Amino acid sequence: MASRSVPVTLVTATVFLAALVGCAPQEPTPSTPSASGPACGKDTLKTRAGGKLTVGTDDPAYEPWFSDNKPENGKGFESAVAYAVAEKLGYAREDVVWTRVTFNNAIAPGPKTYDFDINQFSVTDERKKAVDFSSPYYLVRQTVIALKTSKIAKAKSLAELKDAKLGAQVGTTSYQAITDVIRPTGKPQVYNSNDDAKKALQNGQIDGLVVDLPTAFYITGAEVTDATIVGQMPQVGVPEPFGLVLDKDSPLTGCVTQAVDALRNDGTLTALEKQWLAQTAGAAELT
Template sequence: MRVGSLGLIAVPVLVAAMACAPGEQKATPASPTKGSTAAADCPTMTSGTLTVATESPAHQPWFVDEDPSNGKGFESAVAYAVAGHLGYSAEQVKWVKFPYADLFLESVERDFDFDINQIVISSDPSTRSDLSDSYYSAAQAVIALENSQAATSVTSVSSLAGMKLGAQSDTVSLSVLRDAIKPATAPLEFSTVKEAERALANGQVDAILADLPTAFYLTEVEIPEAVIVGQFRPETGGSGTGGAAQFAMLLDKGNPLLSCVNAALAEMRDNGELDQLEQEWLSEAVEVPFLE
């Protein structure tokens, strides 16, 4: 399950395809810090190359210009920083496109070392997968059209129960919607964030759920006529992490690279690198009220 990237609401948004050619890497890799692992100690699918997957299109704030190879956006920056800690330069990182929904399918062949795509650590996409330690904790938020009843009258979790709500399927947002809000009308599920946006704009739903960084992006760029009604406290919800979702990278089960990735994330947590990247790409400029 993905984190409310609308519904996560799963987050992929824009329509153009992202650039993934290995020769197009433009990012400057994070310099491996003391204690980083040599690339030779972390075997990958292709020797000398770290293959990273994400969904297409890849949108802000996780990626910028739908191009994960430019090192811009939180998840792109995290991926390159992890690569640096593993001993891989930016030129040795290859990006591939991999649909989020296919992570749930046992029969689909995987062509990556790890996937970074707002995947929630409490979820278990398939029995063939392992999840890394968390690299980000995202609160869930409610989005509604400005001046709508949902935008003007909702101040608590219970006040959402009588409204028509939606979220992306197989996401933390959908779990929080069902378990914490428990709406009187069955929530609508959407396969993409674009579908959710369209439903909100057309009045098909009163509000949609997404993780807070995605909610900021949607209301500032994709649906400027919408507002963030409020966010859930971490203890709210039924996902095991409450209203917050812990993002993790996904690898094939038993992949020895997992311990290398977790060691890199631990170094990045200890030296403040993850906090710095979060501040750079996900800092919240607006105070969002909590829904009690």
């Protein structure tokens, strides 16, 4: 998962705060038109193909972000977000065309084969030198994973984790989530890397491991298949943002950002997150 997301540290906290300032909703201007205004309509947007919206993602496209490696079916969190953005911009479902782009090519400098790409791209200053980002459509949540045989595997609340032996990588928001949100009775175990932490989990040295949600999906789906996601925690610290990727200085960036902002403000993004990441993918919220 390191290729897609980056560790959330004090440095990335500064990056994210800067990103939020740059992406905050603004009054419509010629450079940042409203998604509902005529400048952002299907008939006026300068997309790759007139009347069509070309959306890129990787191949394969993984669960729960997509379903059955078919982004065009509208299932999975990111597929659903892409279609919701398209609708805000005035595009019907049949107007959306998908194209496959490898992760690294999607964020490399140079002309793009898409209007925007959605593929769990973390917004970073380094990447912003080569591409544009929309405002965040997802803020990464911290989660607890445990072996299916663990005493906390079926925990539903933070209170049930108080007496658990928990671990996380040093210097991450995951560790901060343990100390600030769960506040266990015992001192958390700290590891130099997630690989070391995973080994501790597999060896039974800790009851649960705290990682971000994308990493949790990857670990439980591909690396430690006898582990399960116990649940997501309330937001802590400065979360890592995912943004839609566009060509550098794309004329679409303002409209796409306004569409994402509208979806956030009307509750659509929250509803899609609950549907595809919490309910369908089994990452329920710990209360």
